[in-house]
Amino acid sequence: MLEAGRDLVSTGELWQAVLASSQRVFLGFFLAALVSVPLGVLMGVWWPAKAAIDPFVSLLRPLPSITWIPLTILWLGIGESQKTAIVFMGSWIYILIYTLESTKRVDPLLIRAARNLGASDFAIMRKVVLMAALPGIISGLKVTLAISWSCVITAEMIAAQTGLGAIIWRAKDGGDLALVLVGMIGISVTVLIADRIVDRLERIFLPWERARRG
Amino acid sequence: MTNILRADHVTKAYQVRGAPEMIAVRDLSLDVAEGEFVCLIGASGCGKSTLLNMFAGFIQPTQGTVSLRGEPITRIEPRCGMVFQSYALFPWKTVRGNVEFGLELKGIPSSERRRTAARFIEMVQLKGFEDRYPYELSGGMQQRVCLARILAVDPMVLLMDEPFAALDAMTRQVLQEELLQIQERSRKTIVFITHNIDEALILADRIVILSARPGRVKAIVPNTLPRPRHVSIQLSPDYAALKAKIWEHVEEEVQRHVEADRLMAAG
Numbered sequence: 308m309l310e311a312g313r314d315l316v317s318t319g320e321l322w323q324a325v326l327a328s329s330q331r332v333f334l335g336f337f338l339a340a341l342v343s344v345p346l347g348v349l350m351g352v353w354w355p356a357k358a359a360i361d362p363f364v365s366l367l368r369p370l371p372s373i374t375w376i377p378l379t380i381l382w383l384g385i386g387e388s389q390k391t392a393i394v395f396m397g398s399w400i401y402i403l404i405y406t407l408e409s410t411k412r413v414d415p416l417l418i419r420a421a422r423n424l425g426a427s428d429f430a431i432m433r434k435v436v437l438m439a440a441l442p443g444i445i446s447g448l449k450v451t452l453a454i455s456w457s458c459v460i461t462a463e464m465i466a467a468q469t470g471l472g473a474i475i476w477r478a479k480d481g482g483d484l485a486l487v488l489v490g491m492i493g494i495s496v497t498v499l500i501a502d503r504i505v506d507r508l509e510r511i512f513l514p515w516e517r518a519r520r521g
Numbered sequence: 522m523t524n525i526l527r528a529d530h531v532t533k534a535y536q537v538r539g540a541p542e543m544i545a546v547r548d549l550s551l552d553v554a555e556g557e558f559v560c561l562i563g564a565s566g567c568g569k570s571t572l573l574n575m576f577a578g579f580i581q582p583t584q585g586t587v588s589l590r591g592e593p594i595t596r597i598e599p600r601c602g603m604v605f606q607s608y609a610l611f612p613w614k615t616v617r618g619n620v621e622f623g624l625e626l627k628g629i630p631s632s633e634r635r636r637t638a639a640r641f642i643e644m645v646q647l648k649g650f651e652d653r654y655p656y657e658l659s660g661g662m663q664q665r666v667c668l669a670r671i672l673a674v675d676p677m678v679l680l681m682d683e684p685f686a687a688l689d690a691m692t693r694q695v696l697q698e699e700l701l702q703i704q705e706r707s708r709k710t711i712v713f714i715t716h717n718i719d720e721a722l723i724l725a726d727r728i729v730i731l732s733a734r735p736g737r738v739k740a741i742v743p744n745t746l747p748r749p750r751h752v753s754i755q756l757s758p759d760y761a762a763l764k765a766k767i768w769e770h771v772e773e774e775v776q777r778h779v780e781a782d783r784l785m786a787a788g
Contacts, residue, residue: 416607417609
């Protein structure tokens with residue numbers, strides 16, 4: 308296994324695969340967060356938005372990302388955008404749900420105090436609810452990142468030339484178990500590093516949480 | 522002196538599912554003059570917070586009106602600034618950030634905000650702590666930040682709902698002294714809820730005793746202790762007499778409240 312791994316690393320193929328997979332994950336994940344975080348805050352504060360969007364969430368939630376593969380291939384072919392779309396489709400709902408839950412947990416006294424200081428509904432959403440829910444939202448993002456990774460690996464196994472998922476799938480066809488294991492370790496290490504980076508960012512962006520985290 | 526705040530035959534009833542209607546206050550009338558310090562005192566559940574919340578516009582009376590300078594209060598009224606018992610500081614903002622919050626909402630430019638905030642932070646003896654987060658501060662310091670935050674937006678009236686109740690006795694005394702000085706200098710109208718007769722005697726110009734639920738004004742005792750006042754006023758001979766008078770009123774209502782609770786538990 309070490310030999311197979313060394314081969315991949317020396318040809319730079321492993322690194323390229325990591326890069327390819329990472330790019331797809333982060334783009335799809337970032338777009339999902341961009342859509343779902345504001346949506347979740349809006350739904351958490353403004354009940355008409357919640358009433359309108361809840362039925363979609365209920366319908367779409369049970370669908371695993373794999374089921375989106377045929378449709379995305381139809382709409383987007385088998386290029387980069389299709390992989391990104393799979394990550395998006397598998398992730399946005401979870402980010403939305405975590406964000407919604409976090410906004411519901413915001414201390415109503417904080418909202419009351421903000422209103423007493425003259426805040427409008429929109430200001431409350433942006434300056435109070437979003438900030439108060441942020442630690443919870445970021446927890447949700449961390450969990451969803453792991454989900455995003457499993458989406459991209461699945462998508463790559465089914466229809467991709469590059470990426471860690473593709474490596475594993477090709478290795479399987481060649482009966483090369485050692486390569487499969489190398490691919491798996493590649494995934495573990497990449498996700499581990501991504502986690503550490505998010506932790507570091509969390510410490511920077513949420514200085515007030517230092518009290519609880521120590 | 523003109524009246525700035527008025528409650529006119531106010532009733533507040535709550536419908537609780539599966540239980541008889543709960544009347545927090547009934548036919549309560551009260552006038553607050555501009556620049557005066559009024560303490561509301563009474564047993565638990567007598568409607569003190571309800572009245573304050575109506576002045577702030579968080580809830581609406583079922584009957585009667587509350588008004589600020591003659592205008593009825595029908596929605597949230599930022600001109601009646603509130604200080605809460607549990608602080609309600611924004612944990613993600615520093616001391617400065619919290620104090621600037623109301624100013625930010627008003628669209629005041631950042632340099633002016635900073636200057637105004639600095640002034641009020643100094644007024645509450647927190648100079649040097651501008652960049653600290655609430656979790657780094659003691660209870661007394663947090664409450665000082667709340668005070669600075671609300672004073673910074675210059676409300677017409679200050680509503681304080683047992684603001685010092687969660688603090689230890691020594692810190693409470695220090696904050697009472699500071700609040701007295703702030704009120705003396707700014708001449709702000711303050712409506713202050715407390716359970717503590719000593720606190721009322723130290724702070725107030727008038728002490729309003731509310732009856733047990735449903736709350737009504739039972740008695741109003743003018744505070745004849747001289748101003749400028751200090752916490753040491755507790756040692757004056759007139760103090761004991763006033764305290765006894767107030768306790769007489771309050772005791773009756775506390776008995777009534779305990780009795781009502783007992784009946785409710787039994788029935």
